[in-house]
């Protein structure tokens with residue numbers, strides 16, 4: 001028999017946006033055994049390789065235990081006083097927009113809430129952005145353009161109960177594995193179900209595809225505009241839904257043009273027969289769900305891609321009903337929670353809009369704050385550009401590693417060198433960003449911190465602490481609150497714990513709301529500490545008492561969050577593909593692998609996960625490899641105007657000619673010259689500010 005279990009704690013996996021429930025058994029010898037929570041309605045006991053290995057990643061070897069100022073150990077009082085002083089001084093001398101926070105989809109909703117409140121309501125700037133900008137900002141922008149709100153209409157069940165599942169820019173098998181397992185099981189149980197994978201690469205997800213459309217990079221708008229035209233010409237529209245619940249259909253169809261298969265085939269690189277098969281499948285299948293992820297979002301046309309997809313669902317009335325709808329799957333565990341509290345530079349708390357004076361007044365009144373940010377702040381890429389040019393005088397980075405993960409990563413390092421005062425809150429010394437901190441604050445890690453997260457289907461789950469805080473580590477909400485108090489805002493930030501923050505967040509969601517916004521969890525605003533501790537996973541809008549109380553979807557009967565409660569079709573136009581050119585003739589695509597997470601600071605701790613893929617690599621088509629004199633396993637330099645990596649060649653037909661793929665995880669601490677975001681161009685979508693991390697012109701050569 002193994003060591004005895006001291007306690008079993010129900011918590012949530014800290015990795016992807018599926019948001020799986022986890023049972024953590026803490027053993028008498030200090031080890032932690034992990035299994036899936038059979039009662040969690042998002043995973044029903046399932047876990048993937050990363051989630052199952054959580055117990056192996058809890059070692060304290062690399063942890064930060066004490067605050068540091070300029071590399072020397074300091075007390076919390078010294079560090080917090082200094083942070084408060086420097087932020088106050090910058091605001092006084094240069095104004096509120098001279099300071100910024102860059103936070104993360106890894107922090108909990110309560111941390112996010114406090115950071116957003118401090119920056120927007122008390123400092124008076126909206127310069128708070130998050131690594132979620134790299135993840136799903138284009139979906140947020142697309143949702144808001146179509147629905148008037150950042151609402152995901154459907155639920156995971158829809159992916160199981162549909163008859164046609166269209167996966168666009170989503171390697172679900174590796175990036176959202178438990179959702180993939182659910183789809184696999186549903187497909188096995190329902191032989192009628194069809195899966196179409198739309199991805200320039202042949203990924204592991206293609207194993208369940210009835211049709212794989214390997215379209216040209218960034219040609220999704222052409223594909224979905226063509227679908228809208230086809231649906232229109234085939235008489236497959238829901239005219240009643242269009243008339244009752246939408247505006248702008250005629251313009252969108254006019255913008256899509258005629259369904260000329262030859263033209264669409266040319267624009268997308270797809271065979272006419274495959275296009276016709278796909279379009280006919282969609283036209284004939286009412287129960288259609290379109291899932292989209294980073295292949296859609298991480299693009300300089302990401303927002304248009306999202307709207308081109310949503311247009312096809314509005315046109316057919318296939319939205320918000322069982323087995324139907326557009327569905328954005330987020331990358332991170334709490335990207336949705338961050339959106340709920342307004343943790344992006346262009347949002348306000350509780351899904352309110354920063355551009356809306358009424359919303360600003362509601363939030364300011366609720367917070368009783370001295371100011372409220374009046375315009376959107378700097379989005380991630382622009383924020384670091386501003387730091388590089390000297391405009392940001394004090395920057396606080398929390399739970400993210402931009403020196404490795406933002407595009408033009410070397411430019412980000414330069415920005416941190418140029419910024420006079422950089423605070424980094426993190427758990428580990430293995431994050432390269434830590435090396436640029438003037439003040440380093442040791443944070444509580446997964447297994448130690450306590451609060452809530454919201455997954456891709458709007459389900460709020462508790463992340464509970466199971467281990468004591470090591471050394472002098474403290475949760476992020478505490479660090480932020482302590483600084484806020486020292487900046488003179490004690491009354492508004494005197495929180496007793498995450499439960500108090502959650503209650504305030506829930507109360508704000510219902511404040512002056514009365515059904516005018518999608519996000520309302522005010523029914524949870526009265527939770528006592530013990531009720532917060534025991535909170536079961538809950539999916540909004542259920543807890544607000546809106547609708548029937550059973551309703552888990554939005555928009556089956558319209559009622560969008562626009563002024564006239566109608567959805568807006570967006571007239572999307574096909575843009576000319578970006579140029580590659582003679583010096584940088586290949587298109588670099590980046591993405592995740594199955595068993596690593598972000599910059600590997602946690603998953604890199606277990607050899608079991610490293611066994612899947614041990615080193616960074618570049619996928620190259622055999623024709624390109626031959627022309628470049630590259631053989632399998634050669635070391636290859638992949639270079640753009642921004643930087644270069646040296647990685648091992650995998651020669652494979654899984655990528656298209658003229659394109660290469662490099663995974664995003666490796667940092668210089670793990671493998672030398674493998675930081676691929678140093679190569680990625682910092683080009684962004686004009687609406688969402690999300691970088692196009694899947695399209696950088698590069699050159700390749702054998703080393």
Ligand code: SF4
Nearest residue numbers: 013015016020048051
């Ligand atoms: Fe964690 Fe995502 Fe795997 Fe679930 S699917 S166990 S949330 S990484």
